[in-house]
Amino acid sequence: KMSGKITKEEMEEMREIFGKIDLDNDEYICDYELHELLKEAGHQLPGYMVREIIQKLDRNKDNKISFEEFLIVQELRGSEIAKTFRKVINRKEGILAIGGTSELSSEGTQHSFSEEERYAFVNWINTALEKDPDCQHVLPMDPNTDSLFTSVGDGIVLCKMINLSVPDTIDERTINKKKLTPFTIQENLNLALNSASAIGCHVVNIGALDLKEGKPHLVLGLLWQIIKIGLFADIELSRNEALAALLRDGETLEDLMKLSPEELLLRWANFHLENAGWQKINNFSSDIKVVSLVDTDKLSNDSRAYFHLLNQISPKGTDENQPRIDINMAGFSEKDDMKRAEAMLQQADRLGCRQFVTPADVVSGNPKLNLAFVANLFNKYPALTKPENEDIDWGLLEGETREERTFRNWMNSLGVNPTVNHLYGDLQDAMVILQLYEKIKVPVDWNNKVNKPPYPKLGTNMKKLENCNYAVELGKTAKFSLVGIGGQDLNDGNATLTLALVWQLMRRYTLNVLEELGDGEKVNDDIIVKWVNKTLAEAGKSTKISSFKDKEISSSLAVLELIDAIQPGSINYELVKTGSLSEDDKLENAKYAISMARKIGARVYALPEDLVEVKPKMVMTVFACLMGRGMKRA
Ligand SMILES: *[C@@H]1O[C@H](CO)[C@@H](O)[C@H](O)[C@H]1NC(C)=O
Ligand SMILES: *[C@@H]1O[C@H](CO)[C@@H](O)[C@H](O)[C@H]1NC(C)=O
């Protein structure tokens, strides 16, 4: 077919797609709308890439796309943009549009969501929280209805799921459980959203009201992030040394440590498929490095690879805690795709792993749900043995520090792309750092100064280094202290120097929030300390701080009293330990303080241990966030 000629059916299809993207029905697609669409379809892109797509299509340079301009997509066959749209469009089936009579359409917005995801997540949550006494008022939810969206409305299920994904994130004592009122519900939702953010979920465009109203696309988007973080938590070498069994010839542990959880899962599946004598799966959806999804089509399409995988990982009776389970391979030669998938899932069920996918999801290769299915298989039955007597330098194996994890979660919660799994390795091309500069309002010249991936095969590192040099240059315009930091250090992944830059980015981000609240008035450590002292004194509290290094902070009493000063009556003093405190007492207070800060609306990333150990940087962010919350009150 000639390019440029569009059939009537295609025209209608394009109309329909355009309508779906144009959320506010103003007959134009703007970058926000495109961003939402890509996100829903699992193809989230950083802001600059979305803007690039707009620029490519925007002929009259009004920064938005009319329907006529949108038709250009058809002519761009084969290009990255066309491929992205094609994927999104192909996934149109299976995405439900809600409109018409729903409440949302009355606000002039129309969003779509996946019924498959709703079904999968409801079943997962039902199982995960089955025995939780605090969730019995909503569980079990019916996966075939929209009950999920009303059930999450009081925040309890969300808090519980977050705490399951990253244990101890939420102090149980801070969840409002009884006699809920609109106010206490709002508090639960604040707690859920701010805690989700602290574990690295991107929640920037979600508010408590959205969750209370149960907006399906937002609820599913948040739940997927929470569930995924939990599923991926142990797919990491420092948490599971047996993963070293996946080393290939000539590789070091360091190489393996650089892989993302998705990449490790793919390796893992291939390891077992290879042992089964079955063909390997050999690629990621690598055209745009959005999420390097396991090639779910190939893994699942005909269910046969899954049969082999189950057969390889099923317990062989060698471990006395796990009775032998033999996978019945009879369904392997079933001719009908759906029936074969069902037969495979019945075997998964015998392993207690019939989760996330239906036969239809297996046959269609739904990427998210198949990824979750495989991750769950890995978590339950890794079937790997830690290699012995080999030249493996286990000394290299260091888990990430708390500080590194906090920085990483902070970045991810701002929606940087790609997701940062390894602080140093994933910043070596500076793309994430450059996105962070945008977040602190330092303009980035994406068109002229940045080499964007994919990088050429030859000279890749030079391109990355140039980006790093630019990142350091921008730091100078931002008046950062960069003594001794060069682009090369970022490119090398030098921990000390990378941390020094990242901390300044996070600090500036935190201060910017305060300055915006204070109509642009400059803020520094001293001003925050003064504000803390003043607020405590005015509320008649006895605590004070002299600096963010003040050892007294270790008890968290200053934080707790400040919270009570900002929202009088919020702290239950019966739960607060006072007097001469043991380390455990301090930790209890700190957990309570951090969860309470989040509950009254402060987006705190720091961890309880940071307060107990009085880590000045993280302590500063806690007080700064509380100051922000306090200023909002004023
Ligand atoms: C959170 O997780 C910890 C550790 O798993 C547990 O002790 C605590 O009760 C949980 N709290 C909630 C709110 O589920
Ligand atoms: C994945 O690999 C297959 C063959 O192994 C190839 O046909 C396909 O084009 C690859 N896809 C991508 C996205 O690289």
Ligand SMILES: *[C@@H]1O[C@H](CO)[C@@H](O)[C@H](O)[C@H]1NC(C)=O
């Ligand atoms: C990182 O940079 C610092 C300061 O230049 C240097 O002392 C240190 O040795 C470097 N670390 C590595 C691992 O190269």
Ligand SMILES: *[C@@H]1O[C@H](CO)[C@@H](O)[C@H](O)[C@H]1NC(C)=O
């Ligand atoms: C805060 O209070 C402490 C203790 O009274 C005092 O030493 C310090 O100077 C005060 N800091 C500021 C910035 O007001």
